[in-house]
Amino acid sequence: MAILDSGYLLLSSIGLMIAGVGGLIIVSAGVLSLTGVVLALIYRRSKTILIPNITLFILGFLEGPVKQIAWLFKIDEVFMDQMVVDIRNRLYLNAFTKIAYEDRMIFLPQCLRDPKCPAPLEPEGIKCLSCGRCGIGMIKDYAEQLGSKVYIAPGSTLIKRMLKKYRPKAVLGVGCTLEVYEGTRLMASFGLPVQAVGLERDGCIDTRVDVYSLMEKIKAHSSLGKNYCIRDDPGLFALATRIQEMWDYSRPQKVRVKPVKK
Ligand code: SF4
Structure with a gap:
């Protein structure tokens, strides 16, 4: 007992x-x-x-x-996800800006293209012909002049393939909230300094991005100071304004991006 x-x-x-x-x-x-x-x-x-x-x-x-x-x-859920992306942007900004432009990879979503985009799909993504119908051509020209690799991705499979093939040291991506939320999580898990810009108008076609934020992140580099801001950079600010206006008012134009001083 x-x-x-x-x-x-x-x-x-x-x-x-x-x-x-x-x-x-x-x-x-x-x-x-x-x-x-x-x-x-x-x-x-x-x-x-x-x-x-x-x-x-x-x-x-x-x-x-x-x-x-x-x-x-x-x-709402979208706001919470945007907050997480913003936190990751802030946490990784310093490390991102220390990476040389040549070691950075930039991914733009295909939905940013003009609905009449003539660009063909190639093994490394959509090949922009800089036709002037949307801002991608100028954004790409500018980033490539700095030395970064730019891809217009039809989906996440291409992104993973390019990461594996070229092994960048930092990544900048544009996408809808869910895409940048998942994308920044994935890059952070790879230990890659990541920056993201969410779409201002999402959807499947003819989407929009804040060109100023995107161009600022493309150019941000530790050599320009910790508080680099596009508003203090008249040349880049003017270019971003032309791209933004072209998108806002759907004014096709072919602008040659002036050679970039690094
Ligand atoms: S500029 Fe825009 S619309 Fe023209 S080819 Fe490039 S992505 Fe397509």
């Missing part, structure tokens, strides 16, 4: 311990999820990201619960 009693006591203690640990994990997850939502609310208000590394950890580890609670505060 005494043996039965002590066995019962032992089992009850183990059960209580497991329940205690389980409860602690649930409470910790709840507290961390709420912290993630508070950080998102602060970001929504001021674009401030407090403790970026920890925020990224919480939003990655507890993505589901944080998004569910955030929804109660009218913060």
Whole structure:
């Protein structure tokens, strides 16, 4: 009888311990999820990201619960993903700008092209003919003059193939929120300094990107200073304005990009 009693006591203690640990994990997850939502609310208000590394950890580890609670505060999933991309951009900017232009790879989505784009699909992506119907030609010319490799990707398979083939040291990508969210996660997992620009108008065709942000990231380099801003660079600012206006007003034009001073 005494043996039965002590066995019962032992089992009850183990059960209580497991329940205690389980409860602690649930409470910790709840507290961390709420912290993630508070950080998102602060970001929504001021674009401030407090403790970026920890925020990224919480939003990655507890993505589901944080998004569910955030929804109660009218913060949608897309906003949360954009926040994560912004955090990755900030965390990797310094490392990205230290990489030489020649070692960078830039991926543009095919949906940015004009619907009447005459470019053929080749083994290394869509080959832009710089026809002037969309801004890609000028963006590509500019980045290639700096030495970067530019690809117009019809899908993620090409991106992975080019990464494997050319092994860049840094990557800059443009895409819809989901694409840049997944893309930055993948590049970060490869240990590659990554930067991303989300599409301003997404969809499957005739999409738009903020040309100023994109050109600024293409040119950003540690030799230009930590706070390089396109607004302080009249030449690049003027080029970005021409591209942006061409896209905004659908004015086809063929502009030769002047030789770039590195
Ligand atoms: S400039 Fe635009 S529309 Fe013209 S070939 Fe290049 S990607 Fe296609």
